Amino acid sequence: MSPINLGEIPAAPQNNDELAATHPSLETLQLLATRRSTVARMLTEPGPNAEEVKTLLRLASRVPDHGKLAPWRFIVFEGNARQAFGDKLVEIFKKNEPSADHERQEFERQRFMRAPIVIALISRVQPHPKIPEWEQVLSAGAVGQIILIAASAMGYAVQWITEWLAYDDDVNKLLKLSEGERVAGIFYLGTAQGPITERARPMPGNLITHWSAS
Numbered sequence: 196m197s198p199i200n201l202g203e204i205p206a207a208p209q210n211n212d213e214l215a216a217t218h219p220s221l222e223t224l225q226l227l228a229t230r231r232s233t234v235a236r237m238l239t240e241p242g243p244n245a246e247e248v249k250t251l252l253r254l255a256s257r258v259p260d261h262g263k264l265a266p267w268r269f270i271v272f273e274g275n276a277r278q279a280f281g282d283k284l285v286e287i288f289k290k291n292e293p294s295a296d297h298e299r300q301e302f303e304r305q306r307f308m309r310a311p312i313v314i315a316l317i318s319r320v321q322p323h324p325k326i327p328e329w330e331q332v333l334s335a336g337a338v339g340q341i342i343l344i345a346a347s348a349m350g351y352a353v354q355w356i357t358e359w360l361a362y363d364d365d366v367n368k369l370l371k372l373s374e375g376e377r378v379a380g381i382f383y384l385g386t387a388q389g390p391i392t393e394r395a396r397p398m399p400g401n402l403i404t405h406w407s408a409s
């Protein structure tokens with residue numbers, strides 16, 4: 196269970212409620228300075244409970260969204276649904292890779308069992324006269340990053356991965372995706388089985404230029 200008392204997280208503000216323009220928070224900055232994903236195979240129980248998942252996805256949905264289209268949705272896999280999904284996933288895998296050995300097949304069957312909770316983030320782009328597809332996809336990406344940050348702040352370890360299943364038409368059918376929908380990420384949430392270590396990071400200095408007219 197999360198060390199955070201969900202009751203202390205503000206309820207969803209109502210439209211046009213007055214809000215603080217800034218939230219100076221050293222804790223938030225400390226989290227951002229050290230946040231790190233935990234690989235799915237390192238995850239174990241406990242994961243977030245139903246109330247925590249609901250809160251997590253409410254917070255993750257508070258992202259910039261040009262046109263207020265909410266161009267994303269979530270599919271939650273918990274309990275037996277993870278295994279039931281794996282039982283169907285492995286059939287698709289065997290069709291794609293008939294020569295794969297038993298061990299690999301079993302990996303696919305158990306794929307979602309690596310974490311107590313698995314959440315698929317679905318990008319759903321809708322044709323719009325003013326809002327380009329690109330901006331709708333970016334908005335879904337922002338949701339993904341908030342899932343990482345909010346899960347970490349709730350005390351859970353998490354990884355955002357896609358792997359082959361995010362790009363397979365049969366898996367899309369299994370997920371019951373509609374036209375314009377794509378898997379933006381599959382989020383594995385739980386508790387880290389052991390310590391994690393930092394990965395190589397880009398040097399911001401190499402990525403920043405300052406524009407000038409000359």
Ligand SMILES: Cc1cc2nc3c(=O)[nH]c(=O)nc-3n(C[C@H](O)[C@H](O)[C@H](O)COP(=O)(O)O)c2cc1C
Binds near residue numbers: 356380
């Ligand atoms: C859209 C997206 C898809 C990803 N898919 C994979 C994947 O399939 N396999 C993988 O090993 N990492 C994948 N990653 C990277 C993992 O999230 C990886 O754990 C990440 O680089 C760790 O970075 P962090 O510690 O800053 O969160 C993906 C990342 C993103 C944003």
